[in-house]
Amino acid sequence: MTTFHPKNTIHPTAIRTENLSLSYDQKIAFQDISLPIPAQKITAIVGPSGSGKSSFLTCLNRLTDLTQQCRVSGKVYLAGKNIFDPKIDVIALRRRVGMLFQQPNPFPFSIYKNLVFPLKEHGITDRSHVEYLIEESLTAVGLWDEVKDRLKSSALRLSGGQQQRLCLARTLVLKPEVILMDEPCSALDPISTGVIEDLIKDLGDRHTIVIVTHNLAQAKRISHQTALFWSQKNVGHLIEVAPTQDFFQHPVNPLTQAYVTGLKG
Amino acid sequence: MVKQKWGDRLGTGFIWAIPLTITAIFLWIIGDVFWHGLGQINWQFLFTAPIDAGRSGGIAPILVSTAWILLICMGVSLPLGIGTAVLLVEFSDIKTGFGQLIRRSLDTLAGVPSIVFGLFGNALFVKVFGLGFSILSGGLTLACMVLPLLIRSTEEGLRAVPQSYRLGAASLGISQTKTLWHLILPAAMPGFVAGFVLGIGRAIAETAALIFTSGYVDRMPSSWLDSGRSLSIHIYDLAMNISNGNANAYGTATVLITLLLMINALTSWIGATWTNHHFKF
Ligand SMILES: Nc1ncnc2c1ncn2[C@@H]1O[C@H](COP(=O)(O)OP(=O)(O)OP(=O)(O)O)[C@@H](O)[C@H]1O
Ligand SMILES: [Mg+2]
Numbered sequence: 001m002t003t004f005h006p007k008n009t010i011h012p013t014a015i016r017t018e019n020l021s022l023s024y025d026q027k028i029a030f031q032d033i034s035l036p037i038p039a040q041k042i043t044a045i046v047g048p049s050g051s052g053k054s055s056f057l058t059c060l061n062r063l064t065d066l067t068q069q070c071r072v073s074g075k076v077y078l079a080g081k082n083i084f085d086p087k088i089d090v091i092a093l094r095r096r097v098g099m100l101f102q103q104p105n106p107f108p109f110s111i112y113k114n115l116v117f118p119l120k121e122h123g124i125t126d127r128s129h130v131e132y133l134i135e136e137s138l139t140a141v142g143l144w145d146e147v148k149d150r151l152k153s154s155a156l157r158l159s160g161g162q163q164q165r166l167c168l169a170r171t172l173v174l175k176p177e178v179i180l181m182d183e184p185c186s187a188l189d190p191i192s193t194g195v196i197e198d199l200i201k202d203l204g205d206r207h208t209i210v211i212v213t214h215n216l217a218q219a220k221r222i223s224h225q226t227a228l229f230w231s232q233k234n235v236g237h238l239i240e241v242a243p244t245q246d247f248f249q250h251p252v253n254p255l256t257q258a259y260v261t262g263l264k265g
Numbered sequence: 266m267v268k269q270k271w272g273d274r275l276g277t278g279f280i281w282a283i284p285l286t287i288t289a290i291f292l293w294i295i296g297d298v299f300w301h302g303l304g305q306i307n308w309q310f311l312f313t314a315p316i317d318a319g320r321s322g323g324i325a326p327i328l329v330s331t332a333w334i335l336l337i338c339m340g341v342s343l344p345l346g347i348g349t350a351v352l353l354v355e356f357s358d359i360k361t362g363f364g365q366l367i368r369r370s371l372d373t374l375a376g377v378p379s380i381v382f383g384l385f386g387n388a389l390f391v392k393v394f395g396l397g398f399s400i401l402s403g404g405l406t407l408a409c410m411v412l413p414l415l416i417r418s419t420e421e422g423l424r425a426v427p428q429s430y431r432l433g434a435a436s437l438g439i440s441q442t443k444t445l446w447h448l449i450l451p452a453a454m455p456g457f458v459a460g461f462v463l464g465i466g467r468a469i470a471e472t473a474a475l476i477f478t479s480g481y482v483d484r485m486p487s488s489w490l491d492s493g494r495s496l497s498i499h500i501y502d503l504a505m506n507i508s509n510g511n512a513n514a515y516g517t518a519t520v521l522i523t524l525l526l527m528i529n530a531l532t533s534w535i536g537a538t539w540t541n542h543h544f545k546f
Contacts, residue, residue, distance in 0.1 A: 066435055094438035101436075105429035107448060109544050117447065118437040154544075167433070174437065 002034065003240040003252045014039035014178060014208040015060060020074035022055050022064065029055040030236030032074070035227055042204040044219035044244065045212045046259070047229030052236025053212040056229070057180045060210065061097040062090055078178070095122060097178040098171035103187050104163035106155035106170070111147050114155050114166060115173050122174060137173040141165040141199055161192025168199065179203065181211040185218070197222055216260065220248055228256050298518045305516025315483050319503050319513055324520065326485035330400060330493025331469070333486065334479055337404025338411060338468050339461070345408075346415030346464075347457065353416070354423040355445060368420075375413035380473040382410045387477035401489040403479025410474055411464035418463060422456010423449065451543035458536040462529050469525055472497045496521045 015037040022029045030052030037043050045053045055064075062083060064070045075082045083093055106114050115134045124130060134151075138144040143165045147158070155166055164184060171179060181200070185193040201222045203209060213219050219226050226247040228239040240253045251257045309323055316322030353364050386406025396402045426449050434444040450457075472495075480492035481502065494502075500517050503510030 061436060063432060063436055066432065091438045091440060094436055099436035101429065101432065103429060105427070105433040107430060107433065108452060113544075118439060121437070121439045121443050170437065 002238045012039050016077045018075040022072050025069040028235045033238045039208050041224040042209040043225045044223035045227050051229040051231040061094050095174050098176035100181040100184045102183040106163050110152045111155045112151040137169040141169045161188050178208040302515035302519030327499045331495045333400045334404045338407035341408040342412045349416045350419035371413040383474040383477040398480035398492040399490045400493045403475045406478040407468045415460040415464045418460035422453035426452045451540045454536045454540045461532050472501050
């Protein structure tokens with residue numbers, strides 16, 4: 001059973017999952033997850049490996065459609081609409097719900113084209129507008145000064161941290177409401193991690209962010225709400241969700257207590 | 266210590282010896298052909314018809330027939346091959362049981378001796394479709410033969426494209442067709458180039474599959490429905506059946522190898538240019 005905290009209902013929710021379950025072929029990744037995600041706040045998802053955190057995240061923008069034999073049941077409401085409704089326009093959904101991956105995955109294009117490509121596919125082609133958006137998003141991730149003189153060189157020549165910031169810029173350039181992040185810092189060095197972390201914190205003012213992290217200190221530093229996933233009998237469950245302060249200071253569930261004090265997980 | 270060093274050296278020597286030997290054999294064959302053949306080649310050889318069953322004269326009609334056969338073969342097999350590979354790799358609905366079956370069949374087909382394709386082409390294109398011994402029959406038969414090669418290496422090329430590109434593009438709301446065209450296909454280009462080179466190499470070297478389909482008439486073809494002799498059949502005929510045909514056999518082989526090298530270089534260049542066009546700016 002999930003432990004909910006009453007304070008949690010203060011904020012308007014951007015996304016709400018209802019009895020969401022996901023299975024790959026025979027294996028159930030997670031089951032019956034009902035999680036409200038507050039708008040324009042940062043929600044951290046923590047929990048041991050294999051508890052279904054990444055799988056959960058990919059439901060929120062229906063990236064699950066790309067995985068064979070992946071079945072989802074339950075509902076995900078975004079602005080009151082179930083995104084698994086067959087009438088939903090997936091392209092438009094994914095424009096509203098951006099995603100940042102664990103491994104930086106810039107396309108093998110130039111820095112410039114990495115940003116132009118999604119814009120063009122969404123019908124934004126006016127040159128001056130495109131250039132404005134590109135400068136804006138690169139500035140937002142603190143990359144503009146570093147790359148403005150080599151926009152036409154390959155994105156693959158950037159450092160790992162720069163690549164990850166470029167990927168964030170690529171997501172931001174479409175002005176999403178929600179940004180999903182799957183351990184976005186785990187492939188980076190501590191300095192780059194710090195830079196990205198500050199960015200996420202900043203973005204949290206205007207965006208709904210769901211971030212999966214193994215780093216409890218990071219969850220504590222940047223998030224407003226924290227959720228614990230736990231694998232029970234090999235199936236992921238949502239154990240507790242609470243405002244971050246309460247989650248760490250007054251965890252209710254014994255598993256959470258053990259996890260945050262480092263006794264388990 | 267000393268012993269280990271000797272072992273290392275022996276190992277290194279061995280590792281070097283293998284590719285060196287292979288390269289040497291390859292160069293030797295090419296060298297031999299060019300050594301004997303280059304002397305035969307002049308404008309007249311390239312632009313006139315064979316005389317006296319090919320003992321003298323040129324290979325103009327044979328070049329034309331070969332070009333048509335290859336064009337038909339690649340023109341048919343390339344779109345079919347790339348299309349099938351894209352379906353197999355990118356569209357998950359048929360990735361499962363049916364896809365497996367197709368893949369198995371292709372691997373089997375790729376290993377079937379070309380003479381079998383020749384007989385099949387003869388039965389189907391020459392007789393059932395009534396195309397007779399013709400360039401069209403030959404080209405279509407070769408297309409069937411290279412199709413498995415083409416599909417399999419295109420598939421490898423597509424599979425070598427990191428899944429993170431597909432996920433990244435999808436997460437930006439980019440449609441699957443746009444992703445395919447702008448990202449996946451250019452990134453899979455090395456696979457297409459490899460497939461094309463393998464396919465055309467097999468097609469241009471083929472004799473058995475053509476004898477029963479395009480025939481071996483050495484006159485200039487006036488349409489796709491005429492019989493036409495390919496370079497490889499010409500070489501075979503000159504070397505095996507015609508006394509004093511060796512000199513021109515070497516000349517023809519030189520042309521064939523040069524042609525193959527040129528096609529391969531051109532293919533790589535076109536592939537690289539297209540990828541750059543998509544990936545650069
Ligand atoms: N594509 C897939 N096919 C089959 N099983 C999968 C697939 N992806 C994940 N799983 C399984 O689903 C379960 C949950 O995986 P998931 O990646 O969501 O966990 P996670 O909490 O993100 O773990 P980690 O912290 O290691 O990233 C695991 O048991 C995993 O083996
Ligand atoms: Mg994960």
